[in-house]
Amino acid sequence: MNILVCISNVPDTTTRIKFTADNSAVDYTGVQWIINPWDELALTRAIELKEAGKVDKITVVSVGNAAIEATLRKALAAGADEAIRVDARAADSYATASHLATAIKQLDADLILCGIESSDYNGSSVGGMLAEILDMPSVSSVSSLEIEGESVKIAREIEGGRQQVETSLPAVLVVQKGIAINPRIPSMRGIMTARTKPLKVVADAPADTRTSISTYEFPPQKSSCKMIDAENPEQLVDLLHNEARVV
Amino acid sequence: MSVLIYAEHRDQKFNKAVYELVSLGYRLANELNTQAIAFTSGDIADDELKSLGRFGCKTILHTSANVYDDEKQLAETISAAALENNAKVVLMPHSFRGRAVAPRIAVRLKASLAQSINGYPASVQPMVVNKRAFSGKALVKENLDGDISVITLTPNTFGLHENAVGAVVQALPDNAGAPATRVLQQEVQKGKILLSEADIVVSGGRGMRSADNWQPLEELADILGAATACSRPVSDEGWRPHHEHVGQTGKVVSPSLYFALGISGAIQHLAGISGSKVIVAVNKDPEAPIFTVADYGIVGDLQSVLPRLNEAFRKHKSGN
Ligand SMILES: Cc1cc2nc3c(=O)[nH]c(=O)nc-3n(C[C@H](O)[C@H](O)[C@H](O)COP(=O)(O)OP(=O)(O)OC[C@H]3O[C@@H](n4cnc5c(N)ncnc54)[C@H](O)[C@@H]3O)c2cc1C
Numbered sequence: 279m280n281i282l283v284c285i286s287n288v289p290d291t292t293t294r295i296k297f298t299a300d301n302s303a304v305d306y307t308g309v310q311w312i313i314n315p316w317d318e319l320a321l322t323r324a325i326e327l328k329e330a331g332k333v334d335k336i337t338v339v340s341v342g343n344a345a346i347e348a349t350l351r352k353a354l355a356a357g358a359d360e361a362i363r364v365d366a367r368a369a370d371s372y373a374t375a376s377h378l379a380t381a382i383k384q385l386d387a388d389l390i391l392c393g394i395e396s397s398d399y400n401g402s403s404v405g406g407m408l409a410e411i412l413d414m415p416s417v418s419s420v421s422s423l424e425i426e427g428e429s430v431k432i433a434r435e436i437e438g439g440r441q442q443v444e445t446s447l448p449a450v451l452v453v454q455k456g457i458a459i460n461p462r463i464p465s466m467r468g469i470m471t472a473r474t475k476p477l478k479v480v481a482d483a484p485a486d487t488r489t490s491i492s493t494y495e496f497p498p499q500k501s502s503c504k505m506i507d508a509e510n511p512e513q514l515v516d517l518l519h520n521e522a523r524v525v
Numbered sequence: 526m527s528v529l530i531y532a533e534h535r536d537q538k539f540n541k542a543v544y545e546l547v548s549l550g551y552r553l554a555n556e557l558n559t560q561a562i563a564f565t566s567g568d569i570a571d572d573e574l575k576s577l578g579r580f581g582c583k584t585i586l587h588t589s590a591n592v593y594d595d596e597k598q599l600a601e602t603i604s605a606a607a608l609e610n611n612a613k614v615v616l617m618p619h620s621f622r623g624r625a626v627a628p629r630i631a632v633r634l635k636a637s638l639a640q641s642i643n644g645y646p647a648s649v650q651p652m653v654v655n656k657r658a659f660s661g662k663a664l665v666k667e668n669l670d671g672d673i674s675v676i677t678l679t680p681n682t683f684g685l686h687e688n689a690v691g692a693v694v695q696a697l698p699d700n701a702g703a704p705a706t707r708v709l710q711q712e713v714q715k716g717k718i719l720l721s722e723a724d725i726v727v728s729g730g731r732g733m734r735s736a737d738n739w740q741p742l743e744e745l746a747d748i749l750g751a752a753t754a755c756s757r758p759v760s761d762e763g764w765r766p767h768h769e770h771v772g773q774t775g776k777v778v779s780p781s782l783y784f785a786l787g788i789s790g791a792i793q794h795l796a797g798i799s800g801s802k803v804i805v806a807v808n809k810d811p812e813a814p815i816f817t818v819a820d821y822g823i824v825g826d827l828q829s830v831l832p833r834l835n836e837a838f839r840k841h842k843s844g845n
């Protein structure tokens with residue numbers, strides 16, 4: 279069983295976001311980059327399954343310029359066997375999915391894992407698009423993945439509950455919370471061996487895009503919080519009813 | 526031309542998010558000088574289908590095919606309906622299923638996709654939508670450059686707008702093939718207000734102190750007809766179920782009213798609640814960061830504040 283994990287390189291989640299002067303782009307100076315948290319959990323689950331002898335090989339793949347190689351090395355250090363960088367611009371979700379598809383068609387993956395969203399553009403798009411381009415089944419909001427022989431047991435969250443499902447392979451799984459609990463942190467030994475693991479670069483022609491960013495802005499500042507005396511909860515009820523009109 | 530709305534149902538009922546979607550679809554269709562058409566699949570009564578007419582939808586396409594557990598099949602079915610009706614916009618709820626199949630539909634239709642837009646588009650021709658980015662730290666205006674747009678709507682960002690018309694149900698053939706994905710087992714909690722559908726959310730953090738202290742919080746939720754939620758450490762500790770976890774790594778909610786009880790207001794928690802219209806915070810620490818995003822705040826110990834709040838809301842609800 280071969281698992282492929284799609285990795286999105288994103289700013290550390292505690293980063294303060296700044297925009298360029300005309301608000302048309304994000305100013306990335308000084309930003310620390312990390313593996314997108316859901317992709318990190320997907321990778322962690324893949325590593326756990328490999329350690330349990332259920333998976334033969336883990337490949338990580340990411341679309342972007344040479345700067346994302348540091349993030350791919352982290353994935354190798356955590357336990358992936360091989361990394362692939364598609365040397366192209368992740369210009370929008372559709373372009374990213376197209377580039378991933380080009381690379382994945384050359385590989386022999388049984389399960390392709392994507393995160394439910396990348397924490398920068400919150401697109402929630404690439405996994406489903408990739409599945410459609412590759413003409414594979416997809417299962418989304420996956421919160422548990424077990425492998426028993428040739429059979430893959432998947433649990434997904436649905437509105438107000440959970441489903442156990444099975445699907446034919448190869449398939450794309452879009453994973454979320456629960457797939458793994460604590461992200462795997464690279465060990466010293468992992469970091470050393472990562473240097474000798476293959477990181478391949480594949481080229482791809484520019485892909486079509488279907489969306490573009492017009493402008494960024496900050497959410498409106500909240501006006502200051504109205505404080506209410508703990509002895510007087512009736513005042514809160516009154517304000518919520520008559521002022522905010524939400525109860 | 527048309528605006529096609531995927532009217533998802535659960536237990537053969539439409540929820541508020543679907544009516545909200547139809548409200549938005551109707552307004553969009555008017556602006557585009559065309560009609561809003563709803564599409565739904567699976568077992569559901571005609572009367573329930575026709576209830577979409579209350580929000581301006583005249584035509585309801587219905588196939589009895591049970592295609593909704595297979596994302597590929599569902600995407601194929603909705604895309605076929607979109608092509609058949611020359612849809613310019615396909616509207617989907619931002620539910621687990623809606624967000625899963627929308628990207629597949631966008632690829633099939635060669636359309637632009639925007640997941641989880643906030644309210645009515647900033648512009649319809651050309652299509653420009655408002656969305657969150659960087660987990661709520663930024664808002665973005667995004668151009669949907671394709672000829673067709675596939676859009677999912679964040680609940681509670683457009684509202685319900687009644688516009689009663691008589692609706693006609695049109696039956697479509699069931700020509701679904703065999704699914705690739707099959708459901709082996711399903712557990713659904715009954716009789717609870719779902720976090721994703723709730724107008725009011727009552728959420729507890731580590732300040733609730735232990736799993737045994739949740740009774741008054743549940744009581745508040747009961748009084749207000751609210752859903753319950755929690756911060757991440759609370760679900761990690763096992764005090765509350767995982768599906769209640771709100772925040773960057775959990776659920777993103779956008780209720781009218783969010784109660785943050787004993788929640789400090791870490792940036793990862795705020796990522797899940799920044800779409801809330803009104804935030805009420807109760808915390809014993811006046812310096813807690815949650816007060817910088819809250820609209821109303823009470824500084825105090827929950828052990829004493831919560832029972833009093835319950836009392837006050839109960840009185841209000843009973844009209845005294
Ligand atoms: C990558 C990453 C992702 C994360 N994702 C999430 C996420 O999705 N959601 C999330 O919630 N967190 C997330 N976190 C964790 C987050 O950083 C905070 O640790 C967490 O939100 C804190 O939870 P809390 O507010 O319940 O607890 P605390 O920060 O411990 O706050 C408890 C609050 O309760 C108050 N309090 C204590 N006792 C009482 C009392 N008797 N009466 C009234 N008030 C009282 C305290 O003053 C304090 O403000 C994430 C962290 C990381 C690193």
Ligand SMILES: Nc1ncnc2c1ncn2[C@@H]1O[C@H](COP(=O)(O)O)[C@@H](O)[C@H]1O
Pocket residue numbers: 283284285286287314316317339340341342368371374378391392393394395396397399400401402403404405
């Ligand atoms: N540039 C990229 N390279 C590889 N995978 C990506 C990239 N961008 C997004 N993904 C994958 O798609 C998922 C969803 O991303 P998005 O649709 O951007 O929210 C991520 O969690 C990744 O698994």
